[in-house]
Amino acid sequence: MRKLFGIAVATALVAAAGFAQADEPPLKIGVIMTYSGPFATYGHQADIGIQAWEKAHGDTITGRKIEFVRKDDTGLAPDVSKRVTQELAVRDKVDVIFGGCWSPNAFASAPIATQAKIPFFIIVAATDGIPAKSPYMVRVSQPVSAAVYTMGKWAAEQGWKTGYSAVVDYVLGTAGANAFKAGLDAGGGQVIGSVRIPVSNPDFTPYVQRVKQAHPQVVQLFMPAGALAEGFVKAYHDIGLAKDGINMVTGPLSETQPTNTLGDYVEGIYTGTNWIDNNTSPENQAFLKALHETQGPTFNPGFVAMDIWDALNITKQVVEEQQGKIDPDKMMSLLRGHQFTSPRGPIAFDQNGEIVQNVYLQQAVKVNGQMEMKLVQTLPMVKAPALTQ
Amino acid sequence: MTTEAQTTKAIADFRAQVRWQWYEPLFWLGAIAWYFLFPTYLPLGTQILCAALFALSLDLILGYGGIVSLGHTTFFGIGAYTAGLLAKHGWGEPITCLLAGGALAAIAGWICSFVIVRVQGVALLLVTLGINLVLYEAANKAYTITGGADGLQGIEFWKLFGVFDYDIYGRVSFVYTLAVVFVLFLVARRIVHSPFGLALKGMRENWKRMPALGAALRRHGALIFVLSAAIAGLSGALLAESVQFVALDSLGVQRSVDVLTMLIVGGTGVLYGSFVGATVYMVVRDQLADLNPAYWYFWIGLILVVIVLFTRNGLVGALSDATDWLKRRRGGGTAS
Amino acid sequence: MPRPFLFPTRITPPVLPIIQGIVQVLFDGIAFGMLLFVMSVGLSITLGMMHFANLAHGVFAMLGGYVTVVLMHKAGVPFLETLPAAFVIVAIVSVPLERFVYRRMYSAKELDQVLLTVGIIYMAIAAAAYVWGPEPMAFALPDYLTRYRDIGSFSFSTYGALLLAIGTVITLVIFYGLERTRFGAMIRAAVDDRRVALGVGINVNRVFTITFAVGSGLAGLGGALGINALGLDPSFPIEYLVFFLIVVSIGGGGTVKGALAAALLLGLCDTAGKYYVPQTGAFIIYVVMLLVMLWRPNGLFGRP
Structure with a gap:
């Protein structure tokens, strides 16, 4: 009898052990994005990225089911961002966080990432540094100065020696203007004027008129993608700066492809972005395929979706290298100083967690009556320059 | 009732109001219980307390002084930036930073009060909003000082009393905030139950008749405005210390609208309205945002509309109406 | 023969850009002001008549914008033909809102009105994000409106001219309607003194419903017209709330003249500020608003 009982217990124990092995704890990923308010599109894009990635790669990593804990940071609100980061750390006990939709939010969350030792992928925020x-942060989006500096230099190399900056009137805009000036200077050009445009601005005509009168060879537009950047581009087109021989270089104009939201307005404009949708690499094709399967064949992806896609891909890779166990310090050593592949091409993190990636210079041109972005040049593995602020 | 009896009753009523009610210790015990009941919700608790204090400061001018402000975050932001700037430039002692934030906000409130007491109605909304917008733009422009939209970087607050470090669970922060809020609540309670507070109430009820009783309207209005600005500044500094970061949103119009919403949801002119409103608003928002991060705004809006349409004075008003109704029913029951 | 003083035959080069600049600012500023007027005149009248602080006025403007975009994209209706639809649909939608929600609040405290309408703004923002998505709407003006016409040494945008034309027509219609028609007289009576108007047998509620509908419709029209300049996304009612408030408060509630003057002043100040002193950003309009409010708390044309 006693023996029988012993066997039963042993069987139960073995069964329990086997069960435990099959039922690994979930891999929890906290996602802090702006899901409400004027910039809710970031959160929307992030969800699209998650859906697409799960479609392509399934919902487990090394047998651990991925569980997303979504948090709304409500927009530019460092207090909310810090609080939800704390909550993700102490209440939800997440393994990894994707967040930092806004620079102040990312700054406020940074000490929590350090205290709680949670690897933190910065998704949208762009302020340098x-x-x-x-030590637990890496950035998958792009820092302000890298692309802008390179584009300034490139513009000067095209023989456009006089430049004009139209930047949004806050500190990021200043960084953008400085980086452009440094780039143009490095290429032997000169900035002859600049305007700062307030965020709450309904009418761009006066600013564009000023640019027209100054008549530079190239105008740099540095505005948040979306309504602001689009408004300026419309005025640029309407007032006919392109016809006057004033070229425009800019970063991303819209959350999605500028040709979709702006149509003919973008004709002739040069954009420098870290990703092009018609890249033929297998990574990019897989990304687009997953997006089209989940969102429909006409869906036009945005850069936030890709940031999330990359963050998930990289997480998968480094978690697999650790056989499913996440040791934060080990994970950071696998991230910083290493190179990965992405739909945008090769990307790497330097020792400070800053991203190094290609900048693709494209021009909007009309092909068979249809607006398209055409690749002009690839500027390989661009680093953020060390600029004095 | 004779006039004499009426006066006696009024004095008795006043005394009854000044005395602590049975629910008041319960309320504060509840706040202490939060610490033990919801150990993983302490950061939320801290932010509710800060928001409640801010709402309380608005209640002083709105519920007691009858001054409607759409830009009260002006003083919240001044308090936050004062504490943040001190900490950034080498002085991070929490209590002095807090007091400095309150003091500077009071000075700003004193300057604004000259303008505020001269306008009423929609113009008042616009003037308070305008002052706020101008200050916001100034802070945005002066990014060499404020960090602009990137926020104020390099803030380092010292350990509380040189001993307690701000921990990741937010325990120290919660206890500290609760203590400060309780002390300031006592101050506010004393103010509204003083003769000065009574004069304010009279002012709110009948702007024209009070001067006949010898009340100096503008001076009273200015004084309560300064006090309110000081408390708003303290709440801003308090939040800055718990977040250890200050950014432009502390001067944003959204915060003014939020705090007004909390106060109305809770109820004006009853002090506890701000605490009830802030708690309900923040908890509901937190829970709704967890359920559906994208569309919680809709439900907050609906709650707002329902409360404005169907309650007399926010949740506290609804609560007291309900208890009155119960009492009457019970009273009626025994009589029959 | 002396040269005519006022009309120099040839403008010397250094002067030309200055005059071009001034003309440009005047044209753009007035066009922008007209847009603001069309959008906010309804708010001014409702505020004057019912003393109702409807902060949710921008919701109607946003709705008008979405009507136009949806009609253009889904049904292929040309831009100009969507404008009357934007007016009519928004006007119709506004009626039940006025009847069943706002009417209960006319005698309420100003603050409750503010909070109620803020609640409605929140609901509208979430609903718009749900239906049309949170992204800004793609929108392109028809080709003929994006061109610039050169007249002499000056160039004017056709879009600006359209704003000017529609604004002028609407202004004239409103003035004619208010001053010369029986219904206009009823509105004026109701604005002047609601109780007396009731006493002489005017059905003030009905007058108000119609006025409210027309005012909301105009906001919808303005929102549709303004997509090109202002953009369109679910947060529209919050983003431009300050502008509506400024127009209404500077003008003074209840006066069409005041709203027109305030809208033009705002449009000109905003445009001139951006053109000549762009570094000041949004300061100028806020400071102008503060000064006017302190100088005349009831607005330029308001009655105490």
């Missing part, structure tokens, strides 16, 4: 604020 954020990932250096915590």
Whole structure:
């Protein structure tokens, strides 16, 4: 009898052990995005990225089911961002966080990432130097100065020696204007004027008129993608700066492809982005395929979706390298100083967690009556320049 | 009732109001219980307390002084930036930073009060909003000082009393905030139950008749405005200390609208309205946002509309109406 | 023969850009002001008549914008033909809102009105994000409106001219309607003194419903017209709330003249500020608003 009982217990124990092995704890990923308010589109795009990635790669990593804990940071609100980061750390006990939709939000969350030792992928925020604020941060979006500096230099190399800056009137805009000036200077050009445009601005005509009168060879537009950048582009087109021989270089104009939201307005404009949708690499094709399967064949992806896609891909890769166990310090050593592949091409993180990636210079041209972005040049593995602020 | 009896009753009523009610210790015990009941919700608790204090400051001018402000975050932001700037430039002692934030906000409130007491109605909304917008733009422009939209970087607050470090669970922060809020609540309670507070109430009820009783309207209005600005500044500094970061949103119009919403949801002119409103608003928002991060705004809006349409004075008003109704029913029951 | 003083035959080069600039600012500023007027005149009248602080006025403007975009994209209706639809649909939608929600609040405290309408704004924002998505709407003006016409040494945008034309027509219709028609007289009576108007047998509620509908419709028209300049996304009612408030408060509630003057002043100040002193950003309009409110708390044309 006693023996029988012993066997039963042993069987139960073995069964329990086997069960436990099959039922690994979930891999929890906290997602802090702006899901409400004027910039809710970031959160929307992030969800699209998650859906597409799960479609392509399934919902497990090394047998651990991925569980997303979504949090709304409500927009530019460092207090909310810090609080939800704390909550993700102490209440939800997440393994990894994707967040930092806004620079102040990322800055406020950085100490929590450090205290709680949670690897933190910065998704949208663009101010230079954020990932250096915590040893547990890496950035998958792009820092302001990298692309802008390179584009300034490129513009000067095209023989456009006089430049004009039209930047949004806050500190990021200043960084953008400085980086452009440094780039143009480095290429032997000169900035002859600049305007700063307030965020709450309904009418761009006066600013564009000023640019027209100054008549530079190239105008740099540095505005948040969306209504602001689009408004300026419309005025640029309506007032006919392109016809006057004033070229425009800019970063991303819309959350999605500028040709979709702006149509003919973008004709002739040069954009420098970290990703082009018609890249033929297998990574990009897989990304687009997953997006089209989940969102329909006509869906036009945005850069936030791709940031999330990359963050998930990279997480998968480094978690697999650790056989499913996440040791934060080990994970950071696998991230910083390493190179990965992405739909945008090769990307790498430097020792400060800052991203190094290609910048693709494209021009909007009309092909068979249809607006298209045409690749002009690839500027390989661009680093954020060390600029004095 | 004779006039004499009426006066006696009024004095008795006043005394009854000043005395602590049975629910008041319960309320504060509840706040302490939060610490033990919801150990993983302490950061939320801290932010509710800060928001409640801010709402309380608005209640002083709105519920007691009858001054409607659409730009009260002006003083919240001044308090936050004062504490943040001190901490950034080498002085991070929490209590002095807090007091400095309150003091500077009071000075700003004193300057604004000259303008505020001269306008009423929609113009008042616009003037308070305008002052706020101008200050916001100034802070946005002066990014060499404020960090602009990137926020104020390099803030380092010292350990509380040189001993307690701000921990990741937010325990120290919660206890500290609760203590400060309780002390300031006592101050506010004393103010509204003083003769000065009574004069304010009279002012709100009948702007024309009070001067006949010898009340100096503008001076009273200015004084309560300064006090309110000081408390708003303290709440801003308090939030800055718990977040350890300050950004432009602390001066944003959204915050003014939020705090007004909390106060109305809770109820004006009853002090506890701000606490009830802030708690309900923040908890509901937190829970709705967890359920559906994208569309919680809709439900907040609906709650707002329902409360404005169907309650007399926010949730506290609804609560007291309900208890009155119960009492009457019970009273009626025994009589029959 | 002396040269005519006022009309120099040839403008010397250094002067020309200055005059071009001034003309440009005047034209753009007035066009923008007209747009603001069309959008906010309804708010001014409702505020004057019912003393109702309807902060949710921008919701109607946003709705008008969405009507136009949806009609253009889904049904292929040309831009100009969507404008009357934007007016009519928004006007119709506004009627039940006035009847069943706003009417209960006319005698309420100003603050409750503010909070109620803020609640409605929140609901509208979430609903718009749900139906049309949170992204800004793609929108392109028809080709003929994006061109610039050169007249002499000056160039004017056709879009600006359209704003000017529609604004002028609407202004004239409103003035004629208010001053010369029986219904206009009823509105004026109701604005002047609601109780007396009731006493002489005017059905003030009905007058108000119609006025409210027309005012909301105009906001919808303005929102549709303004997509090109202002953009369109679910947060529209919040983003431009300050502009509506400024127009109404500077003009003074209840006066069409005041709203027109305030809208033009705002449009000109905003445009001139951006053109000549762009570094000041949004300061100028806020400071102008503060000064006017302190100088005349009831607005330029308001009655105390």
